[in-house]
Amino acid sequence: MTNIFIIGPDNSLTELTRTAYSSEDLFQRLLADHPSLLRSASGPEGRLLLVQREQPVPDSDDNSRRWSLDHLFLDRQGVPVLVEVKQASDTRSRREVVAQMLDYAANGVAYWPIERLIEAFHRTATHAGLQPDSALSDFLDGTDPETFWRAVEANLKSGRVRMLFVADRIPKELARIVEFLNEQMRPAEVLAVEIEQFTSSTGVRTLVPKLVGQTERAILAKAVTEPKASISETEWLEMLAAKFGEPYRAGAMQIMSWFRQNGFVVGLTESQDSVFANVPQPDARPAWPFFIRRSSGRIETALSYLANTKAFTTEQSRQILIDKLHAMPTSTLRSTKKLTSWPSFEIKDILEPDFFESFTNIAKDIKEKIYS
Known part of the structure; x- marks a missing residue:
């Protein structure tokens, strides 16, 4: 892609031309400030938590700083996401870049104490003017923080990490290496995201992310070796009822039944915390508009996915x-002004006839718009 054209409300045409980032530091700051640029490589729930920029990577138990990783993120399942940024103008060979990332992953899983990662996240959040516990709570949206950090530690011990190369241009040679490694490695993943920048003479700027490496063969290979969900839907509902009561089980069963009757694909997420209601898009990509979350007892509308x-x-x-x-008749709605947020309400609200009609009308409208 070399040019983008934007048509304004007045039918004016603005041409945007592909341009390089002014510096690698600017590129890195964009990712730290806007992790949603990496949403396509952010796991099934599409959200990332920044642990630290320039994350130290030791090569021994004494925690000495041997290397420095550009970014360390965590996804909602506690999977560490190692990000290395490379501009097209970078003269390092692809072999050097790949070898460096493998060094980071091999030593990070061996020598990153979970306590240091927690400390790093707290420093990062504080530096950004955030209260660390509140920032983590917003990210987890109901999941217990202690459970989350235990999952991070378990993923490190098992080598379940996601290595992510990010560049303004991914050469075909690097793309093939990424595809090959991702097909061969498990439980680890290797992916790349190409983020092209387009600018106009008037200062308009557009960023276009593209995922590289998630081949059908890689998806099938990991599906074969990774365990299926260890709990059934019935067990999931029993756990929900044990935590929140029978009205929550009844509400979940009612809306899951409605989703299925109305053409949604319903199933458990890999983390087993949520039931998803998916609408396959015309191009077969999932849309993931709704999640029924067991840990919080709430139904979420995933604006970040719908975007x-x-x-x-x-x-x-x-x-x-x-x-x-x-406008729905409920007092339990939680929402923010962010247009990529996850508005949610209590599952038991579904049992109220007026609310059920209101919500299902919205769900129908979303499905119809995605299909149209």
């Missing part, structure tokens, strides 16, 4: 959706 669909790519379309959610 990746043609129907809800504009902020205006998502604002209209948020307004509809706020």
